[in-house]
Ligand SMILES: [Zn+2]
């Protein structure tokens with residue numbers, strides 16, 4: 327499944343479930359416009375989005391009857407399991423960010439809704455800051471106009487919601503313990519790329535995150551797989567946004 331098709335599948339689920347209300351929340355007058363424009367923006371001009379939406383209709387109790395009443399494919403069933411618990415509000419934000427990653431990513435002018443980071447921090451420090459939830463991390467927040475970098479925490483928080491706080495490699499979730507310990511990892515180091523788009527972020531448990539920072543594996547985007555110098559590999563097994 328290609329990157330755009332994964333995104334389109336998530337968007338298709340959203341439109342199947344939330345229909346007119348969903349289209350309207352994304353800024354479209356009606357479903358037809360939403361299907362046409364979203365297909366165009368996400369980069370697949372054919373009817374893929376609509377077909378996928380139709381496939382989900384059986385599962386989401388849509389008023390439409392679904393894809394000729396055909397049984398849903400394994401992938402569609404799997405996606406439904408992943409996404410069924412996400413609230414309308416959260417899902418709307420997630421889909422917005424999948425559609426417009428650039429618009430919602432780091433912006434020098436958007437200081438109010440984001441936190442600024444000094445440009446001289448190492449990537450490890452930046453990620454530590456981005457992942458830190460407590461105020462102890464503030465000591466590395468430096469009030470400087472020089473090389474200021476800005477990120478939008480909303481993107482990371484929404485990705486964590488999308489994955490229900492599970493690691494995209496091992497699927498571990500601490501949810502049953504009433505805690506969230508997953509972290510955001512930038513595929514291209516944020517310190518170099520300044521890229522905080524959802525396309526550049528994966529959600530990992532602390533173990534896998536630490537491992538990747540210490541061992542510096544190569545990431546293969548096509549295969550969604552890390553290759554280590556030792557020859558070992560680790561694959562992204564849970565993917566709904568890359
Ligand atoms: Zn993990």
Ligand SMILES: [Zn+2]
Nearest residue numbers: 453510511512
């Ligand atoms: Zn990282």
